[in-house]
Amino acid sequence: MSEIIKNRYEFVLLFDVENGNPNGDPDMGNMPRVDPQTGHGIVTDVCLKRKIRDYVDLVKSGNAGYDIYVKSGAVLNDQHKKAYDYLGINPDSKKPKEDELTKFMCQNFFDIRTFGAVMTTEINCGQVRGPVQFSFGRSIDPIFQQEVTVTRCAVTNEKDAEKGQTMGKKQIVPYGLYRAEGYISAHLAKRTEFREEDLELLWDSLINMFEHDHSAARGKMSARKLIVFKHNNELGCCQSHVLFDKVKVERLSHDLPSRSFDDYKVTISGDMPNGVELIEKL
């Protein structure tokens, strides 16, 4: 097993959507989320975390220690026992202490180790804070939400049989480049034992999560850039906003709305503050 991470990190993820809905708003009839004050598109933190969980569940399915606590869709029960075996815990052991339960959950579940979870066991509100923290993803430019009406040449109910077809609606963003930012705390990593290999898996999942999340609603989504700032110690070397400002995204097409990633220019300033390493993962 690799070491628990010993560095603070920040990261910027740029991802785009073409003719799809990256994150529907339940308040707006599933229209793509938008900041009503500026028209920028939004993708919530939990939406991104869901995709990371699904990706890890997909690639690490059945591997001890990589179970996912908050699962989506079909659930395969028998995976779990493998995780228990991995710990080799004696079933006859004494009544477990409260923090033993937390430790057990952290060791078995990737998402608890990474994002934390609320457990009833601890005294202090019963939560484990994970090292990885996401903010909302936000589009570089205001997005245009489009409603597309589609037809289906079959009907659901017998009584509608004469109609012959039904109408449906799809909500799409023709194009949107989104930017999400995140933080990884080495100190919280200690508490949940978030290791170097977990970090690598997290980077992989950020790069690949859209590849395994294709659906009729999403359209074409892809990760475009993943820029990681690695501090040379646990506390960090400078303010995170200083680092985030190093990544600038500019729109090149000023006369026409943007429709592809080529319409944007990403500039990453290489002059890092002392002790910060810039890693372009993608």
Added chain:
Amino acid sequence: MIGIGFGIKLKVWGDYACFTRPEMKVERVSYDVITPSAARGLLEAIYWKPAIFWKIDKIHVLNPIKFDNIRRNERPGKISARDVKTALKGGDVALYQDSTADTVQRASLVLRDVCYVIEAHFEMTDRAGPDDTIEKHYNIALRRMRKGQCFHHPYFGCREFPVQFELIEGEVPVSYYCGKKDGERDLGFMLYDIDFSDEMKAVFFRACMVDGVIDVQKCLCYGGVS
């Protein structure tokens, strides 16, 4: 109490914030401004030791107060300790939450584009040892704030709303509300903090903003309610 540390002024800002009102926390509604409790948590994320505790003196509200609504799919339940115990002992339980079945949609009324200056100092607790001098803790805190270091990244109420911070060593920037008609506001009863020494009792205070500044300690003098 052994001594009172020197004060610091920290500018904090971010795109979103949610300082949830305890009376409206299922579908979260934020207070108009940061609570002293959230401000303390924010400082603790940067620097804290058992020997000290942070006390919030003043909160400067630099940006206009704006709200925004966000609805998300959330999980209503918590992990059951009993199930974890069973699993730990090798028992056969389904230890997961199914995110499609176990879902509720909840709205949050959150703040937008917030920017505050927090004026605070720390006091020494009775857990301070002989090596815990005020100067030592003050200097470590200052160093961290200057360099942007933190124990874990501070947030505005919820972890998805990260805080950017900067130590203010000169004048406090002028608030949007300074000299404005609506700069003088009675914000009503707000959570001051949780009293951990007294069985987690919530302490409330009547928050009044004058020219965009909430003098927390002065408001407390007018009467805290617990």
